[in-house]
Amino acid sequence: MQPDPLSSESALLQIVGASVNYNKVSAVRNLNMKIPHGGIVTIIGANGAGKTTTLRAISGLSKLSGGEIRFDGGRIDNLNPEQVVARGIAHVPEGRRVFPDMTVEENLRTGAFLRRDQEAIESDLSAVFGRFPRLEERRSQLAKTMSGGEQQMLAIGRALMAKPRLLLLDEPSMGLAPVIVEEMGRIVVEISREGVPVVLVEQNAELALGLADYAYVLETGNLVLEGPAKELHENDHVRRAYLGL
Amino acid sequence: MLELLAQTALNATYAASYIALVAVGLVLIFGVMGVVNFAHGELYMLGAYAVVALYADAGFPFFLAAAVGLIFVGIVGIGMERTLFRPLRDNPLGGLVASIGFLLILQSLASVWFGVRMEHIPPSTQQILRFSDSVSLPVQRLYVIVGAVILLTALWLFLKRSRFGWALRASAQDPEAAALQGISINQTARIAMFIGAGLAGVAGALTAPLVRTFPYMGHSVIVTAFIVIIVGGVGSLEGAVLAAVIYAFVHTFVTTFFDGVIADIVGLSLMLLVLIVKPTGMFGTADRA
Known part of the structure; x- marks a missing residue:
């Protein structure tokens, strides 16, 4: 395996041409993403766009059918979830999934x-x-x-x-009252300021683009847009499709 | 009359003890792996034969034989996890069918090795605790009661206090979220199978001098254990212990004052009653049912 010197220097996590299938149905196709060593990166998109699948692929809960994921220079897409945690990636799953009892x-x-x-x-x-x-x-x-x-x-x-050295957050605003959502937003920014890079998956695009430095937009399993969050916030397509403006 | 009640209560306590050991193991395996282990009664049978072979035939001390029964059957459990349940992880019905197949294999192996006759082995002690003229408790039965209390207390402490105990509970409550904390499901499944099978094995081992040991003895035990975990609530260890006590008392008292067939009917009726009034059992949440 030839290490790619560029990727390990410029990004903490790199997803290269990744695809995920669920029972032969493609959930994510040929995805490319870079997560830097600091700040907040958000992935926005509608229900079923592949946001959760992307996080599940990073943490080893879903296996890739193609492509690769590198963390800190080493491949992690062939690891199981407990090995990914050991590398320093913590995943807050959709629906919180605390241990109820x-x-x-x-x-x-x-x-x-x-x-x-x-x-x-x-x-x-x-x-x-x-x-x-x-x-x-x-x-x-x-x-x-x-x-x-x-x-x-x-x-x-x-x-x-x-x-963790990287925190994955899947829809932390889901089902919460607006005042709590605001508080959650403050906390996410605080965590990233303290030095833990965050990948934030959100359906609430307004919230996510307000918090994040960089954003990816997924639609039906494909990456359709990416750029600094401020720019995407002004993007016509994003404004129409996700911000309701 | 009071003495008869006291004696019956002692008998029921003995029955509750070994039923609780078997049922708790069954619940633990189901909780962590989502598999209904139909071979659980045969693990109990293996434990009994460990005592027949080591204590009665080879002459080792009784408690050594019982300890070997626990560990040996626990290791059989680890083997089952690795060869049957792990390949069928995402297929709970497949695990159930495989455990039925394994049950038949264990019964056949026991028949080949030990024959189908019933083994009646001598007790390891003839001592009897006499509380009055008609109230007494054979020490052999006391061993079962004390063994169950010690082992179930140890299990409780393990689950509440130790790192791997927490991992086991986390896996049982949400295997995927547990994996995201770095908890290996293979490891927790292995631990759960060792403990669950080991408890069934030691229940068989401790009761071996008190019952008849034969290759098909697991059958009645697993039926009782299923009733108990349904009454207690599938997935609840506390429920299994409490239900074992309730079932054993009901069954023993009905057997004493009426007869054994009526006791079986009452036991099943108790299960149906619980299913009607609270389908999840006394403590169950039915998360994985």
Whole structure:
């Protein structure tokens, strides 16, 4: 395998010509993406455009039928999910997927499952509680008894407990009240400012383009547009199709 | 009358103990792997034969034989995971069918090795705890009760306190989300199979001096275990333990005051009643049912 020096220098994560099929139905075709070492990259698109599939392919939940994914210079598309986590990619899945019958604290500690640095885990746990005071108030409560917004915070906190080098967020705004969505947006920006690059998948294009530095637009499995988020926000097609303007 | 009630309660406690060991193992395997292990009764039978072979035939100490039963059957469980359930991971019905096939293989192997006659082995102790003239508990039965309490407590601590215990619970609640935390489903499935099969094996091993051991003995045990996990709620370990206690008491009391056939009917009726009133069982959420 010839390493490509360009990709490892210019991007943390690179998707090259990737395709994913579900039961012979193509979900994503010939996708090319670069995720830089910092900032927020968003993937927007309608339902079924392939946004979730793209994240699932990165974290190893869905296998590629073609192409490759490189993280930090090494290929990760042939790894299973637990190996991808070990490389430093944390994935907050669509629908939050917290462990319903475990407490808040158990959920968070499970996020640090692969780590052995006990002291750093404890300090990261306090950091998560500092970021999400609601989680600290409810640390002994079962996750299933919490509201949607609290569960989303828990899912993000759980991902941060892995001390990720790249954070994948799948529709963190889904089903949340506008005031919580705003708060979620602030938190995502905060996380990226603290040095964790974020890939944000969103149906809420207005929100996503407001937060992100760079954006990709997917339509029925194809990449149709990309560019700095500010530019895409002014793009006629994006304004018509996704911003309702 | 009071003494008869006390004696029956002691008998029921003994029955609840080994039923709980078998049912909890079955629930654990189902919870983590989503597979209904029909061969679970035969794992119980293997544990009993471990004691027949090592304790009764070869003369090793009883508790050593029982411990070997636990570990040996646990390893058989790991083998089942690797060869049957892992290749059929996304096919729960396939896992069920494969476990039925494996059940037939184990029964046949046991018939070939040990013959089809019923083994009645001598107890490892003749001691009896006498509480009064007509209330007593053979120490051999006490071993089963104490063994179940110790092992189920240890399992509870493992699941609540240890890193791998959390991993097991996380896998049972959401395998994909667990994988995203770096938890290997192969590893949790292996641990669940070892524990689940091992508990069935040790239940068979501890009860071997108290029952007749034969290749088809697993049948009645698994029927009871299925009733218990349906009453308790599929997927709930606490439910399985509580339901084992309830079932054992109902069954033992009805057997004592009426007869065994009526007790079986009452046990099944109990299951139907639970299914009518609360189809998910006492503690079940029916997530994976």
